[in-house]
Amino acid sequence: MRALHIITGLGIGGAEQQLRLLLRNLPTPCDVVTLTNPGAVADGLRTDGVRVTDLGMKGNRDLAALPRLARIIRQGKYDLVHTHLYRACVYGRIAARLAGVRATIATEHSLGRAEIEGRPLTRSTRALYLRTERLGSATVAVSSTVAGRLRDWGVPAARIHLVPNGIDAELFRYDDGARRDTRALMGIPDDAFVVGGVGRLVPGKRFDVLVRAVAALPGARLLLAGDGPERGPLTALAERLGAAGRIRLLGECDGERPGAGPGVPALLSTMDAFVSTSREESFGLAAVEALAAGLPVLYAACPAIEDLPADRSAGATRVTGDAEELTAALRQRMRAGPHRLPPPPAVAHYDIRRSSEHLMDVYERALSGHR
Structure with missing residues (x-):
C-alpha cells in the first residue's frame, strides 16, 4: 500500500x-x-x-x-x-x-x-x-x-x-535534569512556581485569560509556547498589567532546530502546572502531553479528557470561569507546592x-x- x-x-x-x-x-x-x-x-x-x-x-x-x-x-x-x-x-x-x-x-x-x-x-x-x-x-x-x-x-x-x-508518552516523561537545565537557561529560580501553556496564539485559545490570571499571582511565572497573531496583544497586555518580567512568550518551540531553544517536552518538565484556556477544542493534545509529564492540568475544554471516565484523567480539573477563577485555582496549586503525579490511564489510552x-x-x- x-x-x-x-x-x-x-x-x-x-x-x-x-x-x-x-x-x-x-x-x-x-x-x-x-x-x-x-x-x-x-x-x-x-x-x-x-x-x-x-x-x-x-x-x-x-x-x-x-x-x-x-x-x-x-x-x-x-x-x-x-x-x-x-x-x-x-x-x-x-x-x-x-x-x-x-x-x-x-x-x-x-x-x-x-x-x-x-x-x-x-x-x-x-x-x-x-x-x-x-x-x-x-x-x-x-x-x-x-x-x-x-x-x-x-x-x-x-x-x-x-x-x-x-502521543509518544515516553517523549514527555518528566525529566529532573531537563527541568534544572531549562530553568538555568531561562534564568528561572529553582523554587519559582511556573505555569505553562502551549498552542497557537489565536483568540479562540483565550491566552489573555491565562496572562491575566498569572499576572494576579505575585511570584508566579508563565511560559507560553506557540506563535500567532495574538502575540503582540498578549505582550502588550502583560506590560499593562506590570507582569512583563514574569510572562514569557517563547514562540514556536520544536526543540530540534539549532538555536531554537528547549522543546515542549523540556518545557513541560520545567513547569509546575499546565493550563488550557481554549473556548473549545476538537481534542486537546497539549493537555494529554502535560498529563504524560505528570503535571496537574487546568482546562476549560478538552474532549480528550471529557470523552473518558473521570477516573482515567486524575490530575485534570475543569475551570469554566474567568481569570479570577483561574487565579484562585492556581493559587491553590502554589500553596500545595510543586509535585509530580503518575501519568493517568488516559495517557496510555492515547x-x-x-x-x-x-x-x-x-x-x-x-x-x-x-x-
Missing part, C-alpha cells in the same frame, strides 16, 4: 505535529504534499526520510492547484490519499477523484461548534465541506466529540470512524501506536470496499 498525505500547511501546529508522529508509526510508505507554508514540520518530516512536496498554492481560490495536485497523485500511483485540515480536504478529495485513486480518507482535526481551524463556521463553509465529503471513502474524527459534531452536520454515521490523536493501528484498519476497510 502506498499512501499520500495532503495537508494545508506544515508550520508548527497540533495537526501538523500529529501527522509527523503518525507517519513515524504507520507501517506503510507515505509521501506528503503541503498546499502551502512548508515550515518547520516539513523540515522535520524530511529529516525523518519522508518526501515532502510543496504545491505552492497562492490562496483559497487558486484553482490552478487542482490539476497540479491531481497530476502528483496520478504520477505517484498511490493506492490511498489521506487529507488533513479544511482546505486540503476540499482540494484533496476532488483531486483524488480526478486522479482515479482507489480510496480517500480525511481526518477532521479542528471542527468546533462554531469554528473550524479557528475561523467562524459559515453556511457556505459547511456546504462545501459536505459536498466534497461525499467524494471520499471515509472521514476520521479525532475524538468522540468531533464525531458527534460531524453527525450533527449531516455526515452519515457509517462514514465516520473514530481514531483519536495519539498511545500513538494504538492510533496508527486503528488508522490502518480504516485504510484496509476503505480499500477493500472500493468498487
Whole structure:
C-alpha cells in the first residue's frame, strides 16, 4: 500500500505535529504534499526520510492547484490519499477523484461548534465541506466529540470512524535534569512556581485569560509556547498589567532546530502546572502531553479528557470561569507546592501506536470496499 498525505500547511501546529508522529508509526510508505507554508514540520518530516512536496498554492481560490495536485497523485500511483485540515480536504478529495485513486480518507482535526481551524463556521463553509465529503471513502474524527459534531452536520454515521490523536508518552516523561537545565537557561529560580501553556496564539485559545490570571499571582511565572497573531496583544497586555518580567512568550518551540531553544517536552518538565484556556477544542493534545509529564492540568475544554471516565484523567480539573477563577485555582496549586503525579490511564489510552493501528484498519476497510 502506498499512501499520500495532503495537508494545508506544515508550520508548527497540533495537526501538523500529529501527522509527523503518525507517519513515524504507520507501517506503510507515505509521501506528503503541503498546499502551502512548508515550515518547520516539513523540515522535520524530511529529516525523518519522508518526501515532502510543496504545491505552492497562492490562496483559497487558486484553482490552478487542482490539476497540479491531481497530476502528483496520478504520477505517484498511490493506492490511498489521506487529507488533513479544511482546505486540503476540499482540494484533496476532488483531486483524488480526478486522479482515479482507489480510496480517500480525511481526518477532521479542528471542527468546533462554531469554528473550524479557528475561523467562524459559515453556511457556505459547511456546504462545501459536505459536498466534497461525499467524494471520499471515509472521514476520521479525532475524538468522540468531533464525531458527534460531524453527525450533527449531516455526515452519515457509517462514514465516520473514530481514531483519536495519539502521543509518544515516553517523549514527555518528566525529566529532573531537563527541568534544572531549562530553568538555568531561562534564568528561572529553582523554587519559582511556573505555569505553562502551549498552542497557537489565536483568540479562540483565550491566552489573555491565562496572562491575566498569572499576572494576579505575585511570584508566579508563565511560559507560553506557540506563535500567532495574538502575540503582540498578549505582550502588550502583560506590560499593562506590570507582569512583563514574569510572562514569557517563547514562540514556536520544536526543540530540534539549532538555536531554537528547549522543546515542549523540556518545557513541560520545567513547569509546575499546565493550563488550557481554549473556548473549545476538537481534542486537546497539549493537555494529554502535560498529563504524560505528570503535571496537574487546568482546562476549560478538552474532549480528550471529557470523552473518558473521570477516573482515567486524575490530575485534570475543569475551570469554566474567568481569570479570577483561574487565579484562585492556581493559587491553590502554589500553596500545595510543586509535585509530580503518575501519568493517568488516559495517557496510555492515547498511545500513538494504538492510533496508527486503528488508522490502518480504516485504510484496509476503505480499500477493500472500493468498487
